[in-house]
Amino acid sequence: MYPAGTPLHHDYTTENVELVTKGCANMERHVQNLRKYGVPVVVAINQFASDSAAEMEAVKQAALAAGASAAVVCNHHGLGGAGATGLAEAVVEACSSPDRAFRFLYEVDLPIKDKIEIIAKEMYHAAGVEYSPEAEAQIEKYTKMGFANLPICMAKTQYSFSHDATKKGAPSGFILPIRDVRASVGAGFLYPLAGTIMTMPGLPTRPCFYDIDLDPETGKIVGLS
Structure with a gap:
């Protein structure tokens, strides 16, 4: 860099x-x-x-x-x-091309691991997936809770097809490590964490944007600190 x-x-x-x-x-x-x-x-x-x-x-x-x-x-x-x-x-x-026949990458009712591994192999060209004990426990818990049919949204570095930001180009044949699996049940998806990755912080129960407004008389924004 x-x-x-x-x-x-x-x-x-x-x-x-x-x-x-x-x-x-x-x-x-x-x-x-x-x-x-x-x-x-x-x-x-x-x-x-x-x-x-x-x-x-x-x-x-x-x-x-x-x-x-x-x-x-x-x-x-x-x-x-x-x-x-x-x-x-x-x-x-x-x-307008006739060459259009949209299809999903996987069937949503597949087991959680199957969906993760399809993404890893088809999109990232990984040779396989390795799950931490924490990820295994979360997968088991979400399956028992009835969330296994939710789609997958991978949390992974944007700088590489792999989990390693230093692997540039089009790496293949690596093992994708899943260190945790979390759920956004309200939004309707599960998100595995691949390698070292930070997730966006969640909003509080009452987000601050409720206190931000536009004064129609002055045109000024109010409520910003």
């Missing part, structure tokens, strides 16, 4: 098709994963000033080879809406 304010390495500001192609492994995995849901995939390629035509073409060809129905170079950050018309057209075409 580089400290804030560090200039970008020259590899990221000069043409390097080989490096770009290597980095496409992560995108390719995402495209392949999305295709498992039976829907067409459109890839938006955000072009920056230092990106060359050859680099953009490398990303486009990698996306199409992975199964994307379209891959469009976009410049909306610089040109506004005009820079994304091609993307919009590709999305409209994908929405």
Whole structure:
């Protein structure tokens, strides 16, 4: 990791098709994963000033080879809406494509472990799943309480397909450690914790936003400390 304010390495500001192609492994995995849901995939390629035509073409060809129905170079950050018309057209075409047969990744009434392992193997390409004693106990408890038919929402680092943020690209063949399993029964899902991961803090019984309002006479926000 580089400290804030560090200039970008020259590899990221000069043409390097080989490096770009290597980095496409992560995108390719995402495209392949999305295709498992039976829907067409459109890839938006955000072009920056230092990106060359050859680099953009490398990303486009990698996306199409992975199964994307379209891959469009976009410049909306610089040109506004005009820079994304091609993307919009590709999305409209994908929405009307006959190549649409949405399906879920798993049947929701499967046992909890089966659903976790389908996600681990199909989405993350893990070789298997390892459960801590705490996770085993929670799975048993939720099953007895009748919550086994809830869908799964994995709590995992966003920086890697694995549980380890340092494993970049498209890692495969690792063992996914589940250290705990928790329930959001009101929202209607179970969330296993994979590796070291922090979860969002819960709201109090009476959230503070009840005390925040807009004064219609002055237009000022009241209730903020």
